[in-house]
Amino acid sequence: MIRSKEELMKANNPACPICRKDDQTIPLHILYKELLEGKAYNFSSGLTRVKLVSYISPPGLPGKNRLLSIHPDLLAGIGIFVVLYLLVSQMNGVVFSPSALLITAIAGILIYLGFRKRLLDRYQKTIAERVALVKIIRSQVDIWMDMIYCKTDYLVYSPDLRLQIKVEKLSDYWKSDQRLHG
Ligand SMILES: [Zn+2]
Secondary structure, eight states: OOOOHHHHHHHTSOOOTTTOOOTTEEEHHHHHHHHHTTOOOOOOTTOOHHHHHHHHSOOOOOSTTTGGGSOHHHHHHHHHHHHHHHHHTTGGGOOOOHHHHHHHHHHHHHHHHHHHHHHHHHHHHHHHHHHHHHHHHHHHHHHHHHOEEETTTTEEEOTTSSOEEEGGGHHHHHHHHHHHHO
8 A cells, every 4th residue: 555645643642641542643844734624524523723832832932022123323314315305395385494404413423323222232242132132942842743633632742752742832832942042
């Protein structure tokens, strides 16, 4: 009998540590791909496709603090440009003279230079944290790629069984692991 690719994948999975079987197991990344592709599954005990996808999606960068990872000089440049643009476009019908614009630009740059050192320090710290975080996430994705899901027990586990997590706890696990090592 020729076995399908999926059957071969299943046959290679280490047995689930709870039910001691492998017949209801599937590599996590394959399950994720199949869910996104809309493959039919019997979802039971309150589990839905959307929920399961959110539980098992691969670990990634948190979306917050995006602005902090833009270089301060670039942000300040844009800020000063926007102010000058608003002045030039003569808000409220007031016409600004070229010298007033120049003074505004210089004042803006001076104010920025006063804060620049502090902003640069924070920027460098943010970038360093980002680099460290990306490293952690990369190793998390490696773990994720190897993980197996047991449909009977809603359990996600690593092949060496060192990691065993109920599927609804998985995304929290990645986040707390990031905080721990970040
Ligand atoms: Zn099981």
